Amino acid sequence: MSRIGSKMIGWLGAFLLAIVLLLAFVGPYLVPYDASEQSGAPFQPPGKEHWLGTNDMGQDILAELVVGARTSLTVGIVAALLATLIGTVVGLVSGYSGGFLDAFFMRIVDICLTLPFLPLMIVIGVYIGPSLLTQVLVITLVMWAGKARKIRAQTLSFRTRGAVLAARSMGAGHFYILRKHIFPSILPLVIPQFVQAVNVSILMESSLSFLGMGDPLSKSWGSILFYANSRSAFLTEAWMWWVIPPGLCIVMTVLAFSLIGYYLEERVNPRLRAYQAPAAKRDRRLAQEKLAAVKPAAADALLDVQNLTVQYPKDGGTVRAVDAVSFALRKGEVLGLVGESGSGKSTIASAVMQLLKPPALVSQGAIYFAGSDLTQLSSEEVRRLRGNRIAWIPQAAMNALNPVMNVREQLAEALRSHQSMSKDEIAERIDEVLAQVGLASRWAAAFPHELSGGMRQRVVIAMALVNKPDLIIADEPTTGLDVMVQVEIIKLLKNLQRTLGLSMVFISHDLPVVLSLADRTLIMNQGKIVDQGNTLALAKTSTHPYTRRLIDSIPRLTPALEQRSLQGQGQR
Amino acid sequence: MGVHKQERDTMQQKVLLQVSGLYKTYGSKGASRQAAPVIDGASFSIRQTETVGLVGASGAGKSTIGRIIAGIEQVDKGKLIYQGQDLLAMKAKERRAATRSIQMVFQDPYESLSSRMTIEQLVAEPLVIARLHKNDPAKRTELVREALREVALSPERYMHRYAHELSGGERQRVGLARAFITRPQLIVADEPTSMLDTSLRLDLLGLMRELSQRHEIAYLFITHDLALTRGFCDRLLVLNQGQIVETGTPEEVTENPQHPFTLRLIEALRELDQF
Incomplete structure (x- = not known):
């Protein structure tokens, strides 16, 4: 992929993300209805009153999408932040200190990587009840370990680099080296990791909600789909305006973060940029x-x-x-x-x-x-x-x-x-x-x-x-x-x-x-x-x-x- | 230049660093396996203002000795007495304070300078780490300027640039300025010329020599190239299989080698010298 191509992909991602953000932040001022109240007749098709129609309870679907955007983005970003933060700290400490701490953390990572997230969600949901917090907790628990592993691998390779050895020979302490040398070196890796984490957690949130394991009181894209499925949307024509829009929202958001993540990853690692051989041959x-x-x-x-x-x-x-x-x-x-x-x-x-x-x-x-x-x-x-x-x-x-x-x-x-x-x-x-x-x-x-x-x-x-x-x-x-x-x-x-x-x-x-x-x-x-x-x-x-x-x-x-x-x- | 150094009778100088019975094995902890030791009982001393060359084949343990002295490598057994203090008996923090006047110049001028820092930040780093002139940025900047001038780099032209914009020779001088800024007593120079082009090697050695004459610095100069030590080192240590097998002035060692290993090394060099 040429450099210009990857930039275009990055911009496309940013554009899609902008639409989703617009929906979440400007939406409430555009849509005059409350998503949780009946504002029209049930199963109303899209029209002047309700742009995207209504569901079986006469609730406005566009209003639901707006609320859903806020829920999905909040859960996605909070869970991704937590997972990246925990993963980075554990990876840094583990990779830098080595020895016992490293072995200890890595065994925990191994265990976490084997956790199946659905049963975990059910178990935790039973104990503290299904809520947004439960979702964030489960998604974080499932995701941090992979991040920790990647950050640790990078830290290991930076630990013995010349600049770090030089700082040690000047008498630098561990905290100084972590703060001034190792953390800035892995930062370019952490940012795309975070973007990918947002991506995965939005997808997880939607899946959990679709399976009915989300917060029953807050609407998200996944829970709109859950209700559409369980309340017979597919028996009527309503699925066209009830199922497709939230589905599109999920696809668009995930795609936006994927594209941005791809662009960032490629910028950090220029070797991924495959070279366009045919053009060079023509030049020659x-x-x-x-x-x-x-x-x-x-x-x-x-x-x-x-x-x-x-x-x-x-x-x-x-x-x-x-x-x-x-x-x-x-x-x-x-x-x-x-x-x-x-x-x-x-x-x-x-x-x-x-x-x-x-x-x-x-x-x-x-x-x-x-x-x-x-x-x-x-x-x-x-x-x-x-x-x-x-x-x-x-x-x-x-x-x-x-x-x-x-x-x-x-x-x-x-x-x-x-x-x-x-x-x-x-x-x-x-x-x-x-x-x-x-x-x-x-x-x-x-x-x-x-x-x-x-x-x-x-x-x-x-x-x-x-x-x-x-x-x-x-x-x-x-x-x-x-x-x-x-x-x-x-x-x-x-x-x-x-x-x-x-x-x-x-x-x-x-x-x-x-x-x-x-x-x-x-x-x-x-x-x-x-x-x-x-x-x-x-x-x-x-x-x-x-x-x-x-x-x-x-x-x-x-x-x-x-x-x-x-x-x-x-x-x- | 050799004349100047010989006038100062180095034998009269006080011992700066005394290394005795150094022993180190890599790999298996506690040396339970039968791994051959990298350093096998090496003992030597460095006097104040003395330039000591440490020569040997690759894998002989030269760099390991340098790193042990600079505090970035652990040691299994042995003693390091620096300015009368036993370094290995100290806690990490005490040792860092006691060895602030030991600095190191590295082999690789590309890797040892962080690509994220300007030359000013790189040279000032030892001050930052030692928390010197913490509240006086102007003083720090002045010291950086002075250090750059000492290594013949114009502060105006170089301070705000990054290491990757510099040539290998310039980078190595930045490394030397960084080692110099804390006014060290001892600089461990680990093959500082081996990655430089031939035409730049003598330049750097000349600069190091001037610096030591002006500011009374002792060097431990680690090299595999015996020919470079003539006219630069006061004394040579020949390291073979983790032991110091021979010591003397570069002239004594090259003209009248005693140990079979030194003999082989010199024969090889003479062979390259013929044309």
């Missing part, structure tokens, strides 16, 4: 048509990226995350792509894999892989290449291994999705690839949590290698590992490159890592390639100021070099 095609003819791929290049531009909309305009970037990779070559965060290096990787996250799109340029332009292939054709001929090692992949599959199963899955092999062939290939990445075959039966960071990264590399790809795109494969493991992984990649003749695009923000591995290096800054060349030459002789600054800011163990970099620091 338009852009592609406008695109000036690119050269055919260079003959000796495995990957030939020409004039690649990736853009996404922002604040009404467009931002170019990658701006007219061209480079080529020969077979057996390692190309380093270095840049600081936000320089567009990972976006290039996503573009090559055709895995850009919408609304980012390739607006210009071509990506030739083995002669064909990846941007022009169908998604099925790209899927067949992906993981097979082009392998991707995404950022932090070692933390994204499937926790319930062991190493052998994960590798087998990667194999099976691209090749048809017998069981023996699969087993053989897995042993072979594990040996290549330096993992003893006994680790094949291990689950990811049983492996160290370095070993997990080896598994990720094995998954990339298992289908014997022509090209590997490795996005920050050493980030998050400590120095000793980094060196191990670099050595492994170097070794694999030499023995298997791998072609690889190696992306990292860590210049020393790239310099120690890549044959050629591109330096990126703000979406553009600012400097490039043979890695050694680049490191020793580049005169580009940005490259120099990056190289000079590498901390060194070697004193001579370190002195130079620190003095450069002091002068700035």
Whole structure:
């Protein structure tokens, strides 16, 4: 749903709600009759005197609707307020304090969630008599537990957030943290929760009243329906004006709160906003048509990226995350792509894999892989290449291994999705690839949590290698590992490159890592390639100021070099 | 800058924090299961105005030690003597008062600053929590301005902005200003540079060094990057598997490592250094 669409839905909800509110607040001044008194003949059809006719006792139905609106809204809002309030307090305390209090409250929540509300209503009704208060009580009792659970889950996740830890390190007390940090964080969740609660409680109130368990003395939409049903409205034509209007009122109110709730929920959680893919495809095609003819791929290049531009909309305009970037990779070559965060290096990787996250799109340029332009292939054709001929090692992949599959199963899955092999062939290939990445075959039966960071990264590399790809795109494969493991992984990649003749695009923000591995290096800054060349030459002789600054800011163990970099620091 | 620090003979300074026999196991309460301890009897001290580097591999327990000192992590056994007071023997409230002069700078410049507060509110938060100058908003604002100037951020330009409008380097300086505003004796800096771009790392360290020279602050600088500690730290502690296995100046440790773990760490770094 697009943003405008969800706004429209919100406004529609507000409009419907306005009609209901108008009925409740302006109604008494428009309708000259008292709902509880006989004001005309029984079963009078709608007309000048009685706009919506009368019931079997000659009471004006519009007057009843007005009173009913007040009852339904009052019960709905009071019950929802109480349920949300209790749920929020319990959820906050339970999630924040943990331990005994948490266990205690959550068991109560479990019990409340199993309460059937009809029998409960009958039992409580017997003890304190059917009344509005009973309804409010029952609805609150049934609803608060669900709210408490949701708020607790949110509180749990906020409790360990950086800002809360920071406040604790400053010596903040629990009350301060709850009031200043956790409550404001969950407030955006509480408001849609409340709106949904109003919705549900109005529906519950109507159902209870319709079953005759409401306050017999106060009229609500549900009780109008109850009397219509029990006093033979369906035997005459009267049901048309006696049953339909209160029914419509209930539908309209519930719909109003649903729509408003949907809008609020979506505003709090933008990820719910599904993206309109067809429009983006059309945009891309338009852009592609406008695109000036690119050269055919260079003959000796495995990957030939020409004039690649990736853009996404922002604040009404467009931002170019990658701006007219061209480079080529020969077979057996390692190309380093270095840049600081936000320089567009990972976006290039996503573009090559055709895995850009919408609304980012390739607006210009071509990506030739083995002669064909990846941007022009169908998604099925790209899927067949992906993981097979082009392998991707995404950022932090070692933390994204499937926790319930062991190493052998994960590798087998990667194999099976691209090749048809017998069981023996699969087993053989897995042993072979594990040996290549330096993992003893006994680790094949291990689950990811049983492996160290370095070993997990080896598994990720094995998954990339298992289908014997022509090209590997490795996005920050050493980030998050400590120095000793980094060196191990670099050595492994170097070794694999030499023995298997791998072609690889190696992306990292860590210049020393790239310099120690890549044959050629591109330096990126703000979406553009600012400097490039043979890695050694680049490191020793580049005169580009940005490259120099990056190289000079590498901390060194070697004193001579370190002195130079620190003095450069002091002068700035 | 190293010269300036060496002139002050840190050996003469009084001990600010004495940590002894620290022991902590995660998970099973009471350590009834055989979980390996994260911190296994670590002992060390930090003197006044001294910058101590705590280095080790990931998972060695560096951050846990920092968090224990900052009071946001519980400990199973051990002693923390800060300015002569036994912190672990205190009630929570007393401890918060006694450790007001210990502040912390976090690794993640995005997460550790609340997105709902302006920079002014963020930097003033330690004052609010400590109820300092409670009835004097002008004084608080003045202190915020001063703290921002100390970290080379112009108060006029930054005070009314929000953290998400700032770059990672700027945010980390806001974090430093926030730690500085209560005039702390000790700042625990947990990998403050690891999420910054390479070209900004030395800038932040330079700033931290200037701050400590002007205002006599001691740092516990937690890092996995030994190379960063040269020229910044007075003394290094090498942590391996929850124990301090080696200590010395960064020069001593890098040029003449004693423990096999330190040796491996330095070999790895040298390997990255060659090109």
